[in-house]
Amino acid sequence: QENLDAQKTAFVLRKAWTLYSVTPLYGFRRGRLRDYARLLSAFIAAEKQKGLAVEVGVELDIKVALSSLADLRGSELDQAGLLVQLSSRSRASSRNSEDKLLWSGWFCSMFGDDLSENVPENFTCLPLFLTHGAESYTALVGSWFQKTFDCCFRRLAISPLNLSWMVAMWAGYKLDRAASAVELVFSMPRLSHPLDISYAIHPEDAKALWDTVQKTPGEITQGEVDIFMDCLYAHFHRHFKIHLSAAKLVKVSTGIASAHCDGIVKILHSQYLPGVLMLLTELAISQIQ
Amino acid sequence: MDETVAEYIRRTVLKMPRDEIKMMLQKWGFLSEAQLQTLNFHQQKDNISQEVVQLCEENSAGIKQAAALDIIYNHIYQNKRMWSVYQMKKSGEEEEYFDIADFKKKFKGRIRSALKNVTITFKEYEDNAIWIRVAWGTPHKKPNQYKPSYVVYHSQTPYVFISASVLKSNLPLLCQALIVASNYRDIREMELRSHSLNSLKDIVFKRYSQNFQTYSPKPVQGWNVEPENADRRIVHENRSAKERIHRLNQESFGCGPQPKLEFAQYRLDTMFKSDPKMDVLDKKEPFRCLVKFSSPHLLESLKSLTPLGMADAPLSPLLTCITHKARNYFKIREKKESFVSP
Numbered sequence: 001q002e003n004l005d006a007q008k009t010a011f012v013l014r015k016a017w018t019l020y021s022v023t024p025l026y027g028f029r030r031g032r033l034r035d036y037a038r039l040l041s042a043f044i045a046a047e048k049q050k051g052l053a054v055e056v057g058v059e060l061d062i063k064v065a066l067s068s069l070a071d072l073r074g075s076e077l078d079q080a081g082l083l084v085q086l087s088s089r090s091r092a093s094s095r096n097s098e099d100k101l102l103w104s105g106w107f108c109s110m111f112g113d114d115l116s117e118n119v120p121e122n123f124t125c126l127p128l129f130l131t132h133g134a135e136s137y138t139a140l141v142g143s144w145f146q147k148t149f150d151c152c153f154r155r156l157a158i159s160p161l162n163l164s165w166m167v168a169m170w171a172g173y174k175l176d177r178a179a180s181a182v183e184l185v186f187s188m189p190r191l192s193h194p195l196d197i198s199y200a201i202h203p204e205d206a207k208a209l210w211d212t213v214q215k216t217p218g219e220i221t222q223g224e225v226d227i228f229m230d231c232l233y234a235h236f237h238r239h240f241k242i243h244l245s246a247a248k249l250v251k252v253s254t255g256i257a258s259a260h261c262d263g264i265v266k267i268l269h270s271q272y273l274p275g276v277l278m279l280l281t282e283l284a285i286s287q288i289q
Numbered sequence: 290m291d292e293t294v295a296e297y298i299r300r301t302v303l304k305m306p307r308d309e310i311k312m313m314l315q316k317w318g319f320l321s322e323a324q325l326q327t328l329n330f331h332q333q334k335d336n337i338s339q340e341v342v343q344l345c346e347e348n349s350a351g352i353k354q355a356a357a358l359d360i361i362y363n364h365i366y367q368n369k370r371m372w373s374v375y376q377m378k379k380s381g382e383e384e385e386y387f388d389i390a391d392f393k394k395k396f397k398g399r400i401r402s403a404l405k406n407v408t409i410t411f412k413e414y415e416d417n418a419i420w421i422r423v424a425w426g427t428p429h430k431k432p433n434q435y436k437p438s439y440v441v442y443h444s445q446t447p448y449v450f451i452s453a454s455v456l457k458s459n460l461p462l463l464c465q466a467l468i469v470a471s472n473y474r475d476i477r478e479m480e481l482r483s484h485s486l487n488s489l490k491d492i493v494f495k496r497y498s499q500n501f502q503t504y505s506p507k508p509v510q511g512w513n514v515e516p517e518n519a520d521r522r523i524v525h526e527n528r529s530a531k532e533r534i535h536r537l538n539q540e541s542f543g544c545g546p547q548p549k550l551e552f553a554q555y556r557l558d559t560m561f562k563s564d565p566k567m568d569v570l571d572k573k574e575p576f577r578c579l580v581k582f583s584s585p586h587l588l589e590s591l592k593s594l595t596p597l598g599m600a601d602a603p604l605s606p607l608l609t610c611i612t613h614k615a616r617n618y619f620k621i622r623e624k625k626e627s628f629v630s631p
Contacts, residue, residue, distance in 0.1 A: 193587075194584060195582065195584045196582070197581070197583075198581040198583070200579045205561075205578075209561070209576075212571075239605060239621070
């Protein structure tokens with residue numbers, strides 16, 4: 001499970017992905033990917049005719065590709081990941097120019113046993129959906145999947161509680177080369193003049209703090225995350241007399257990955273990709289159940 | 290008319306909001322009132338700018354005039370730029386009479402002696418502000434009009450406000466020219482930056498209401514309005530607490546409106562201290578952090594934290610010292626029990 005093929009998963013890294021939870025897909029057949037691609041392509045063309053697809057130039061021809069990501073799964077119980085890509089080839093261009101990737105979205109389950117265990121046959125569990133590209137394409141692809149497989153998509157917001165888990169966990173990971181700071185961004189939006197606070201800690205110092213807090217390697221408890229956060233709050237309060245705990249944690253960022261409360265993540269390091277995806281799968285499943 | 294000048298004028302007009310173009314052209318004064326009358330300001334901006342360029346062609350506009358138009362735009366939209374503050378130091382002599390012509394001559398002379406390809410433009414405003422626009426070239430290239438540096442100098446003060454272009458390498462030459470022209474000995478950059486030029490002026494010219502105002506609490510009124518069964522001591526506590534917070538806020542921030550800053554940044558190089566019972570980090574080296582506060586109006590925002598209970602009153606001196614220390618960039622080290630900012 002540890003070493004996913006770096007080449008196959010390179011497309012995931014360093015992009016901002018918008019997160020959704022997806023209920024199980026009914027009647028999905030792995031063997032019919034080509035058919036699905038054709039059907040989705042026709043659906044998009046039809047919607048364009050109706051004038052519903054905006055941001056798409058009239059001359060653009062949308063090509064749809066669906067593929068399986070055999071590597072993107074945690075255990076044998078997980079379904080393999082499913083990648084959807086929308087590319088354009090301008091009809092106007094006479095030379096055989098390369099297709100331009102317009103939008104990607106992929107379905108994934110990383111150790112999502114909690115969900116797949118309890119689901120009847122004929123349902124495929126891929127609870128996490130990640131998109132990169134214009135919102136209008138996401139809406140198109142989403143509607144087609146909803147209609148075809150009777151599933152339901154919902155934006156996956158990330159609570160401050162989960163963000164603090166992420167920052168504590170990721171701050172503790174070891175990185176060989178010089179890492180970027182461990183940054184927490186807080187917002188106080190309801191003041192008459194809204195205030196944002198960025199609190200960035202040197203990665204070595206953040207890791208040193210976490211290492212003294214975490215008692216059992218490989219295991220993290222809510223208590224430990226709370227202590228870690230309380231330490232950071234206390235250090236801040238000592239200097240500024242401000243109670244950071246009263247502000248809303250909206251974004252966390254480390255050398256491993258960053259996450260925003262609106263459900264947007266960026267993963268920077270392939271080494272920890274399974275761990276991050278596992279956490280996100282868990283969040284998606286909680287939202288579904 | 291030079292094609293590059295025409296294009297530059299066209300692009301400058303395009304930047305302006307449509308309903309302000311006439312006013313800016315009038316301020317510019319290069320086109321006659323009769324010429325301005327011929328312009329249709331109700332059409333697309335693209336067309337307006339083309340027509341303006343036509344008229345400039347008739348008047349044979351050169352780069353000097355184009356630069357003057359750019360200053361007008363940037364003076365009105367000064368808050369789109371990021372300004373840094375520099376302080377100049379005199380050699381200790383008597384205050385000399387300031388001669389604007391002499392200043393301009395020396396400034397241009399100093400810059401041109403190092404770099405021939407520059408466009409230097411001056412404009413004086415009523416508030417004694419001298420605006421200087423410098424477009425920089427290289428020994429082999431004409432000046433880049435699209436990335437000029439702006440300097441605002443109030444001759445009665447030792448302060449200069451600079452909105453440098455992206456070409457930072459020209460900054461030393463710019464600074465040198467300023468001290469030569471103004472007869473100062475030295476210039477240093479202050480740790481104070483903002484988009485609001487006026488607020489920076491308020492801070493360094495001390496035009497805001499200062500701290501340490503005395504505040505006399507109003508006599509507590511309306512005891513009778515409280516619900517009958519409320520514990521009077523609790524109500525009194527609340528009121529006292531509120532008044533205390535209000536008074537401390539006044540002492541920290543003063544009564545008047547705060548200068549408008551958008552951010553403050555603190556590099557913390559202090560120790561991490563915790564309750565020994567918590568059994569956490571106990572390093573001998575500093576816990577290195579970088580904290581950045583941002584808000585459309587930072588000081589008012591910080592002021593509002595204590596009444597809401599989001600911060601303890603009085604607010605930390607690290608925050609309340611921003612205006613009287615005239616800085617919003619800090620490096621904080623530990624010194625015994627208190628913090629020092631070098």
